[in-house]
Amino acid sequence: xxxxxxxxxxxxxxxxxxxxxxxxxxxxxxxxxxxxxxxxxxxxxxxxxxxxxxxxxxxxxxxxxxxxxxxxxxxxxxxxxxxxxxxxxxxxxxxxxxxxxxxxxxxxxxxxxxxxxxxxxxxxxxxxxxxxxxxxxxxxxxxxxxxxxxxxxxxxxxxxxxxxxxxxxxxxxxxxxxxxxxxxxxxxxxxxxxxxxxxxxxxxxxxxxxxxxxxxxxxxxxxxxxxxxxxxxxxxxxxxxxxxxxxxxxxxxxxxxxxxxxxxxxxxxxxxxxxxxxxxxxxxxxxxxxxxxxxxxxxxxxxxxxxxxxxxxxxxxxxxxxxxxxxxxxxxxxxxxxxxxxxxxxxxxxxxxxxxxxxxxxxxxxxxxxxxxxxxxxxxxxxxxxxxxxxxxxxxxxxxxxxxxxxxxxxxxxxxxxxxxxxxxxxxxxxxxxxxxxxxxxxxxxxxxxxxxxxxxxxxxxxxxxxxxxxxxxxxxxxxxxxxxxxxxxxxxxxxxxxxxxxxxxxxxxxxxxxxxxxxxxxxxxxxxxxxxxxxxxxxxxxxxxxxxxxxxxxxxxxxxxxxxxxxxxxxxxxxxxxxxxxxxxxxxxxxxxxxxxxxxxxxxxxxxxxxxxxxxxxxxxxxxxxxxxxxxxxxxxxxxxxxxxxxxxxxxxxxxxxxxxxxxxxxxxxxxxxxxxxxxxxxxxxxxxxxxxxxxxxxxxxxxxxxxxxxxxxxxxxxxxxxxxxxxxxxxxxxxxxxxxxxxxxxxxxxxxxxxxxxxxxxxxxxxxxxxxxxxxxxxxxxxxxxxxxxxxxxxxxxxxxxxxxxxxxxxxxxxxxxxxxxxxxxxxxxxxxx
Numbered sequence: 017x018x019x020x021x022x023x024x025x026x027x028x029x030x031x032x033x034x035x036x037x038x039x040x041x042x043x044x045x046x047x048x049x050x051x052x053x054x055x056x057x058x059x060x061x062x063x064x065x066x067x068x069x070x071x072x073x074x075x076x077x078x079x080x081x082x083x084x085x086x087x088x089x090x091x092x093x094x095x096x097x098x099x100x101x102x103x104x105x106x107x108x109x110x111x112x113x114x115x116x117x118x119x120x121x122x123x124x125x126x127x128x129x130x131x132x133x134x135x136x137x138x139x140x141x142x143x144x145x146x147x148x149x150x151x152x153x154x155x156x157x158x159x160x161x162x163x164x165x166x167x168x169x170x171x172x173x174x175x176x177x178x179x180x181x182x183x184x185x186x187x188x189x190x191x192x193x194x195x196x197x198x199x200x201x202x203x204x205x206x207x208x209x210x211x212x213x214x215x216x217x218x219x220x221x222x223x224x225x226x227x228x229x230x231x232x233x234x235x236x237x238x239x240x241x242x243x244x245x246x247x248x249x250x251x252x253x254x255x256x257x258x259x260x261x262x263x264x265x266x267x268x269x270x271x272x273x274x275x276x277x278x279x280x281x282x283x284x285x286x287x288x289x290x291x292x293x294x295x296x297x298x299x300x301x302x303x304x305x306x307x308x309x310x311x312x313x314x315x316x317x318x319x320x321x322x323x324x325x326x327x328x329x330x331x332x333x334x335x336x337x338x339x340x341x342x343x344x345x346x347x348x349x350x351x352x353x354x355x356x357x358x359x360x361x362x363x364x365x366x367x368x369x370x371x372x373x374x375x376x377x378x379x380x381x382x383x384x385x386x387x388x389x390x391x392x393x394x395x396x397x398x399x400x401x402x403x404x405x406x407x408x409x410x411x412x413x414x415x416x417x418x419x420x421x422x423x424x425x426x427x428x429x430x431x432x433x434x435x436x437x438x439x440x441x442x443x444x445x446x447x448x449x450x451x452x453x454x455x456x457x458x459x460x461x462x463x464x465x466x467x468x469x470x471x472x473x474x475x476x477x478x479x480x481x482x483x484x485x486x487x488x489x490x491x492x493x494x495x496x497x498x499x500x501x502x503x504x505x506x507x508x509x510x511x512x513x514x515x516x517x518x519x520x521x522x523x524x525x526x527x528x529x530x531x532x533x534x535x536x537x538x539x540x541x542x543x544x545x546x547x548x549x550x551x552x553x554x555x556x557x558x559x560x561x562x563x564x565x566x567x568x569x570x571x572x573x574x575x576x577x578x579x580x581x582x583x584x585x586x587x588x589x590x591x592x593x594x595x596x597x598x599x600x601x602x603x604x605x606x607x608x609x610x611x612x613x614x615x616x617x618x619x620x621x622x623x624x625x626x627x628x629x630x631x632x633x634x635x636x637x638x639x640x641x642x643x644x645x646x647x648x649x650x651x652x653x654x655x656x657x658x659x660x661x662x663x664x665x666x667x668x669x670x671x672x673x674x675x676x677x678x679x680x681x682x683x684x685x686x687x688x689x690x691x692x693x694x695x696x697x698x699x700x701x702x703x704x705x706x707x708x709x710x711x712x713x714x715x716x717x718x719x720x721x722x723x724x725x726x727x728x729x730x731x732x733x734x735x736x737x738x739x740x741x742x743x744x745x746x747x748x749x750x751x752x753x754x755x756x757x758x759x760x761x762x763x764x765x766x767x768x769x770x771x772x773x774x775x776x777x778x779x780x781x782x783x784x785x786x787x788x789x790x791x792x793x794x795x796x797x798x799x800x801x802x803x804x805x806x807x808x809x810x811x812x813x814x815x816x817x818x819x820x821x822x823x824x825x826x827x828x829x830x831x832x833x834x835x836x837x838x839x840x841x842x843x844x845x846x847x848x849x850x851x852x
Contacts, residue, residue, distance in 0.1 A: 039070075039073065039077070040193070040197050040200050040201045040204065041193045041194060041197030041198075041200070041201070042070065042074065042190075045063075045074055045188065045190060046074070046077060048061065048188055049061065049074065049077060049078045049081060049165070050081055052078075052163065052165065053078055053081040053082050053085060053087070053136060053163065053165070054081070054085055055163070056087070056133050056134045056163065057134075057160055058163050059157040059158060059160070059163065059164065059185050059186075060137075060157050060162075060163045060164035060165050060166065060185040060186075061078075061164075061165045061166075061185060061186055061187075061188055062142065062165075062166050062167075062168055062185050062186065062187045062188065063075065063165070063166065063167045063168070063188055063190050064167075064168045064169075064170040064187055064188070064189050064190065065167075065169075065170055065189060065190035065191060066169065066170060066192075066225070066307050067169060067225070067227070067264060067307075068225040068226060068227025068228050068264070069190050069191065069192060069224075069225055069226070069227075070190060070226050070227075071140075071167035071168075071190055072140055072167060073226075074167075074190065075138050075139075075140055075165060075166075075167055078136070078138055078165045079091065079136070079138050082136035082138075087133070087134075087135065087136045087163075088130065088132060088133075088135040088136065089135070089136045089138065090107060090128065090135050090136070090137045090138070090162075091137075091138050091139075091140075092104060092107075092137060092138070092139045092140070092145075092149070092153075093139075093140045093141060094139065094140065094141035094142050094143065094144035094145040094149075095141065095144055098146065099146065100117070100120060100146055100147075100148040100149075101120055101124055101146070101148050101149055101152070102146060102149070103139075103145055103146070103149050104124055104128075104149055104152065107127060107128065108123065108124055108127050109123075109127065111123060117148060120148065121148065121151060121152060121155075124148075124149075124152045125152060125155060125156065125161075128152065128156060128161075128162060129156070129161045129162070134160060134161055134162050134163060135161075135162045135163075136162070136163050136165065137153060137156065137162045137163065137164045137165070138165050138166070139153065139164060139165070139166035139167070140166075140167050141167060141168070141169065142166035142167060142168045143168045143169050153166075154185075157185050164185055166185070170189070191224070192223055192224025192225055193224040193225075193226065194224065195219055195224070197224075198219040198222060198224050198229065199215050199219055201226060201229060202215055202218060202219065202229060202233070203215075205229070205230065205233050206233065206242075206244075206249050208244065208248070208249060209247075209248040209249070209574045209577065209578075210248055210249045210250075211248040211249065211250045211251075211578050211581065211582075212540065212544060212552075212556065212575075212578060213544060213548050213552060214242075214248075214249060214250050214251040216544045217251060217255050218232050218233070218236075218251065218255065220321050221255060221257070221321050221322040221325060222322065223320050223321070223322060227264075228257075228261060228322055231257070231258055231260060231261040231264075232255065232257065232258075232261070234258070235256070235257070235258040235261070236251055236255070238258075241253050241255075245581070245584075247577045247578070247580065247581040248574070248577055248578050248581055250581065255325070256325060257322055257325050257326045261322075261326070262326040265308075265322065265323050265326050266323075266326060266327075268306075269308070272299060273299060273302070273303055273308075274327075276291055276299055276300065276303060276309075277303065277308060277309070277319055277323065277327055278327050279291055280309065280317055280318060280319050281319045281323070281324040281327045284318060285312055285314070285316035285317065285318035286316055286317060286318070287315065287316055288300045288315075288316075288317050291317075300317060304317070308323060365384060365387065365388045365391075366388060366397060366400050366401065366404075368384060369381060369384050369385065369388065369401075369404055370400075370404065372384070373404060373407065373408065373588055374509075374549070374586075374588050375586055375588075376585075376586035376587055376588050378408065378411070381408070385401070385404070385405070388401055389401060395424075395426045395428050395429065396428050396466075398424065398428075398429075399424070399426075399428030399429050399431070399432045399466070399507075400428075400507070402419070402420055402421065402424065402429070402432050403432045403435065403436070403507065403510070405419045406419050406420060406432070406435075406436040406439070407439070407588065407589070407590075410439055410440070410589075410590045410625075411587065411588065411589075411590040413590070413623075413624050413625065414624075415440055415624075415625070416436045416439055416440050417433075417436050417437060417440050417442070419436075420432065420433060420436060427466045427467075427470070428466045430466075430470060431466035431467075431469040431470035431473070431507065432469075432507075434469070434470050434473035434474055434477070435469050435470075435472075435473040435507075435510060435511075435514065437473065437477060438473040438476040438477050438480075438514060438517075440625065440626070440662070441480070441625065441626035441659070441662050441664050441667070442477065442480075442662045442663060442664070443477050443478075443480035443481040443662060443663035443664045443665060443666075444474070444477040444478055444480070444481045444483075444663070466507060467494075467497040468494050468497035468498045468507070468508060468511040468515075469494075469507040469508070469510060469511040469514070471490050471491070471493050471494035471497060471511075472490075472491065472494040472510075472511040472512075472514035472515045472518060473511075473514050474490050475487045475488070475489075475490035475491035475494060475514070475515065475518030475519070475522070476514050476517050476518040476521065478490060478518070478522075479518050479521035479522040479525065479666065480521065480663070480664045480665065480666050480667065481663060481664075481665055481666075482525060482665040482666055482669075482691070482694060482695030482696060482697050482700060483695075483696050483697070484521075484522035484523070484525045484526040484696070484697045485522075485526070485696065486696075487518050487519075487521070487522035488518075488519065488522045488523070488526075490518070491515050491518045491519045491522065494511060494514075494515050494518075495515055497511075498511060498512060498515070509549075509551065512551070513551050513554050513555070513589075516535075516539045516555060516558055517558060519535050519539075520532065520535060520536055520539075520558055520561075520562050521666065523535055524562070524565050524699065524732070525666055525695070525697040525698075525699050525700070526697055526698065526699075527697070527698040527699055527702075527730070527731030527732060527733075528732070529566060529731065529732025530732075532562060532565075532566065532732060533562070533566065533732075536558070536559050536562040536563070537559075539555060539558065539559070540555060540556075540559050543555045551589075552582055553578075553579045553580075553582030553583050553587070553589070553591055553595070554579075554589050554591060556575045556576070556578045556579035556582065557575070557576065557579035557591055557594060557595055557598070559571075559575040560572045560573075560574075560575030560576035560578075560579055560598060560599075560602075561576075561598055563575060564576075564598060564601070564602060565732070565733065566732050566733075566734065567733070567734035567735035567736075567738075567767075567770070567771035567773065568771070569602055569605055569606050569735075569771055569772045569773055570772055572598075572602050573599065573602045573603070573606065576595055576598050576599040576602060577599060579591065579595045579599075580592070580595040580596060580599055583595055590627075593619065593623050593627035593628075593630070593631060594626075594627045594630050596615050596616070596619060596630075596631070596634075597616075597619075597623075597627065597629075597630030597631035597632075597633065597634045598630050598634070599615060600612040600615040600616050600631075600634035600635075600638070601630070601633055601634040601637055603615065604634060604637045604638050604641060605637065605735070605771075605773045605774070605775060606772055606773060606774075607773075607774045609638060609641055609642075612634060612638050613638065615634075616631070616634060616635060616638065619631060626659075626662075626664070626667070628655050628658065629655045629656075629658075629659060629667050629671060632651050632652055632654075632655045632671075633652065633671065633674060635651065636648075636649060636651060636652045636674065636678070637674070637678075637775075640678050640776045641776065647678040647679060647680075647776060649674075649675045649678055649680050649683070652671055652674055652675055652678075653671075653672075653675065653683070653684075655671060656668050656671040656672050656675075659671060665691055665694060665695055665700070666695075666700075668687075668691060669688065669691050669692075669695070669699070669700040669703050670703075672684040672687055672688050672691075672703070672707070673688065673703040673706065673707070673736065676688070676703070676706055676707040676710060677706075677736065677739040677740075677775065677777060678776060678777075679776070679777070681706070681707040681708075681710035681711040682707075682711040684707050685704070685707040685708045685710075685711040688700070688703050688704035688707045688708070689704045689707075689708060691703075691704065692704035692705075698727075698731055699731055699733065702724055702727055702728050702731060702733070702736075703736075705720070705724045705727075706721065706724045706728075706736075706740050706743070709721050709724060710743050710747075713747065713750065715751055717744075717747040717751075718744045718745075718747035718748035718751065718753065718756060718757070718760065719744075719756075721740050721741070721743050721744035721747055721760075722741070722744045722756075722760060724740050725737045725738075725740040725741040725744060725760075725763065725764075728740060729767070734767050734770060734771055735767070735768075735771045735773055735775070737767055738763075738764045738767035738768045738771065738773065738775070738777075738778060739764070739775055739777040739778065741760050741761075741763045741764035741767060742760070742761070742764040742775075742777040742778050742780070742781050743777060744760040744764075745757045745758075745760035745761040745764060745781060746780070746781075748760055754826065754827070754829070755826055755829040756829055757829065758826075758827055758828050758829030758830075759828070759829030759830065760829070761781050761829075762828060762829065762830075764777075764778060764781060765778070765781065785827075786823075786824060786827060787823075789810075789820055790820050790823055790824050790827075792810060793806055793810070793817055793820040793821055793824060794821075794824045794828075794836055794840055795840070796809060796810075797821060797824075797833050797836055798833070798836040798837050798840060800833075803817045803818060803821070824836075828840070
């Protein structure tokens with residue numbers, strides 16, 4: 017949106033860490049290794065797995081564990097299969113003459129046994145050991161003279177025989193990392209967050225193999241395609257495996273095998289019988305055994321995405337460059353005069369206009385829009401052009417509804433009016449826009465290709481009016497209409513985004529946190545399963561706003577930073593100001609005031625439209641962070657009135673509840689009560705209950721606020737609940753109810769810690785202050801120590817311990833040891849506990 021300043025486009029590139037990447041996702045393997053290494057009587061362990069999965073790294077961890085247990089550690093590497101005892105040469109004294117095999121065996125056993133306790137022998141690449149070395153190690157393990165921990169490339173050995181070192185050494189399969197662990201490893205390698213689509217592309221290609229992921233990251237860094245401008249790391253352009261990695265993947269394949277792999281890579285999963293002449297069963301089976309071909313449930317063989325890329329078959333959506341949608345390519349199309357004359361909707365021109373608009377190439381649109389406007393005659397074409405003008409007006413920070421021609425009628429025009437009203441933040445039955453004039457259709461929606469857009473926008477407007485049940489019904493029908501309409505036009509692409517917007521808004525107001533989280537995650541992953549497009553930023557923004565509403569500030573920060581980074585490249589949906597405001601609010605709530613101020617400083621004081629609410633929320637909370645007592649909330653009340661003028665009950669309720677949370681409940685209690693009566697949703701009712709209870713200070717205020725806080729937790733608004741619990745603590749304290757005050761403060765602190773947040777209400781909390789001795793007694797009691805055990809440990813009498821414990825219970829507002837763990841005072845990040 018106009019008025020925001022994009023960060024520098026100059027890439028800021030950090031070197032990939034030179035040391036070992038963090039060890040992630042291997043807790044089970046490490047636990048088994050620790051058990052084996054700690055037991056001198058254990059014969060050992062054989063770590064099996066494919067190339068690059070991290071067997072050697074685990075072997076190094078075994079060596080470290082052995083030294084930690086004061087065991088003699090001997091390392092052997094299988095790299096000399098043609099020389100008897102070659103891998104042990106560095107460990108054996110020289111032998112004169114030409115001894116026979118029996119002598120060599122006894123010589124090696126004597127040298128490795130030594131005089132002390134059994135050694136720990138670590139063996140890398142056991143599948144490359146010569147037969148005599150394997151016999152030595154197997155003999156040592158079976159006799160209890162050594163613990164042997166070895167690695168073996170599983171796809172290089174016959175499938176039925178993985179136990180290279182005999183049955184005494186147990187095998188442990190080391191598989192690829194899960195998607196979640198792979199993403200964590202990627203973030204650890206780069207030392208920061210990674211854009212979701214970049215993470216997905218790299219993780220898909222790596223297939224959970226740490227070595228492959230590291231090589232891809234190094235390649236991206238070397239080529240300059242993997243960069244960050246201070247936000248999440250992002251890969252621009254195609255992801256191509258480096259030569260070294262391609263060599264790893266294809267090492268040992270002959271011409272026939274490579275031809276089979278190339279055919280499968282180009283064709284996709286295929287019946288082995290249809291591969292062609294080179295695809296004889298032995299070749300296919302051999303490639304499967306080595307992990308180069310994968311068999312799916314239908315019995316078809318395919319190659320992994322990274323191998324396909326190594327073979328030059330990078331045509332898949334995830335391996336290629338991100339493309340705008342709709343349509344996928346943006347190549348100026350010149351329709352011949354006859355075709356343009358025969359097409360009353362100028363479809364070719366409209367497709368080109370939409371291509372350019374989604375790519376944010378606004379400066380090229382003027383002549384095309386004027387030409388299309390002169391020649392358009394059909395209602396669908398006029399409606400698509402009107403929608404384009406409305407979206408461009410939104411990008412300029414103007415009221416999009418003002419661009420529409422009120423004289424336009426029919427299903428297409430009705431759908432465009434509905435969508436434009438939603439983008440302008442106008443709720444249902446406000447602003448003179450209600451969808452009147454729509455052609456009959458299911459549920460009053462227009463028929464044909466415009467039904468999905470009409471229903472999706474109507475769902476969002478119902479959600480904004482505080483009618484979540486009706487909104488979810490309309491969103492469901494919009495989804496069905498999208499499924500029935502296979503064509504992708506500007507209206508269907510926008511409808512997909514508005515369905516997500518409506519569903520998430522409705523679920524939040526309905527107080528259904530589990531469904532809300534599930535819907536946000538599903539929308540995010542559904543989007544990543546398709547090619548990259550300009551809607552990525554919108555969906556990341558929606559995911560981030562949802563996480564912010566649930567109090568998951570860490571996820572909110574990542575998704576909103578990703579959305580903001582996306583809008584700096586292209587912003588056809590005018591999200592930049594919304595992203596900046598929401599991300600700045602996350603920074604404030606996490607206590608990073610400098611980062612919030614840096615985001616907000618370049619933005620004009622007045623941001624028009626719905627984005628102004630996000631921006632003013634961030635500014636108000638930032639100002640409140642530096643104020644003692646109630647914060648200045650006049651600008652927040654002003655944008656709340658603007659939301660009311662649009663009929664946007666939900667946004668108004670959120671803004672007014674912010675005013676209550678910032679210490680001015682009396683200023684908003686009456687209006688929130690009115691909104692709660694109009695809304696058909698629980699969350700506005702809870703906001704009104706908070707303001708109403710806090711505005712009337714009496715003996716029952718604290719109890720009322722405690723109940724509201726508990727209900728807000730159930731509704732999924734944890735951060736709101738934390739502030740209400742803090743208000744309850746203050747109300748109890750004013751009435752002299754120290755125990756209840758301490759209990760409310762403990763709940764507020766616990767909720768804030770779960771969110772990773774600090775707010776003015778939380779900063780004003782008077783937390784219980786325990787003496788040093790009380791803290792010692794409380795800590796021991798929380799660990800389960802009895803009074804007698806605490807007395808002995810602290811050199812006190814049992815009676816003194818009981819006295820201290822009684823003081824702890826009174827200060828924390830609890831009545832038993834079982835409650836101690838959750839009640840011991842902690843502080844939100846960066847907060848300093850108050851005296852009291």
